[in-house]
Amino acid sequence: MTLTATSAPALPASTPPKKAGARLVPRMLSRTAVNGVLALAMLYTVMPLLWLLMAATKNMRDLFGTNGFTFGRTFDLGSNLAHLFAAGDGIYLRWLGNTALYAVGGAFIATTLCVAAGYAFDKLSFPLKEKIFGLILLGVLVPASAMALPIYLLASKAGIVNTFWGVFLPSLVFPFGVYLARVFSAAYVPAEVIEATRVDGAGDLRTFLSVGLPMLRTAFVTIFLFQFTGIWNSFFLPLVMLTDQHLYPLNLGLYTWQTTSLNQGHPEDYLLAITGSLVAVVPLVIAFVALQRYWKAGMTTGAVK
Structure with missing residues (x-):
């Protein structure tokens, strides 16, 4: 009996482990690219x-x-500011007050309406709820500049052209705020809490004021900042609605100074427009810095479940 030796099966050749440096290079390149894009965005x-x-x-x-x-x-910043506030018998301060009234008052009322509407769409049941909400979302798709002429025609019918109300009333409508408020309500207001308040005998209005609104504080601040910024930077609607300089907001007033500096040979008005633009940015910076804690929390709503 002869024994034949069989060869053992060949083991697959092991691949050499990748070097740690080879894995780090793509990661470093990716981080460098991201930081470069962020640096360009910051410069812009x-x-x-x-x-x-x-x-x-x-x-x-x-x-x-x-x-x-x-x-x-x-x-000459000090002398430029003094000239700015003295020009036109203090017309810049009038424009600043008008803008603050349009923006703060309009944003506060609009935010209150948006939060109440968003809460109602999320927590209440009523006929045609989703269809009505769909119509509101259609308003988000229409740019504000496209609505300026229809709003002007409606204001003309109502007799409020070239008045405070012609600019203030349209600022109370903010469809995107209603959408945001519904999202916030679904994320921040548990349905169990609402049911518990109803069991205790609280009505819908009391439930909203006592339970829903405090829980939607972050939503309120976030929507307020969006609408406040939008009204503060509004230009086209006041342009078509107003002719009285004493009702102008800042943007429209600065535009008139820039126009006179270019078209009517008043170069000093150009410096007024520049200094006034710097002052106009300050309230926006203060608002965002003071409310950034609530705003950043609101922007991350729904990111982590």
Whole structure:
């Protein structure tokens, strides 16, 4: 009996382990690319504001005779501000007050209506609820500039053209805020809490004021900031609605100064428009810095379940 030796099966060749450096290179490249994009976005955002700050410190000679991203040789920010507030018998302060009234009052009322409507669409049952909500969403798709002419025609029928109400009343409508409020209500207001208050005998209005509204505080601040910024930066609607300078908001007033500086040979008005633009940015910065805690929390709603 002869024994034949059989060869053992060949083991597959083991692949050499990848080097740690080879894995780190793509990760570092990806991180570098992301940081580079973020740096470009930051420059795109900050550079106009930086130029505005620098230009507001110059006189007319330095404004056109020096680099745009340097301070004025004599740093005339104080005298420019004094000239701004004294020009036209203090018309800038009137524009600033008008804008604050349009923006703060309009945003507060609009936000209250949006939060109440969003809560109702989320927690209450009534006929044609989803169809009505769909119509509201259609309003989100229509740009505000396209609505300026129909609003003007309606205001003309109502006799409120060139009045405070012609600009203030349209600012109370904010369809996107209703959508946001419904999303916030679904995320922040548990249905069990609403059912418990109903068992205790509370009506829908009392439930909303006592339970729903406190839970929607973050939603209120977020929607308020959106609408406040939108009204503060509004331009086209006041342009078609107003002819009385004493009713102008800041954007429209600054536009008139820029127009007179270019078309009517008043170069000093150009410096007024620049300094006024810098002052107009300050309330927006203060609002976002003061309310950023609520705003950042609102922007991440629904990100983590």
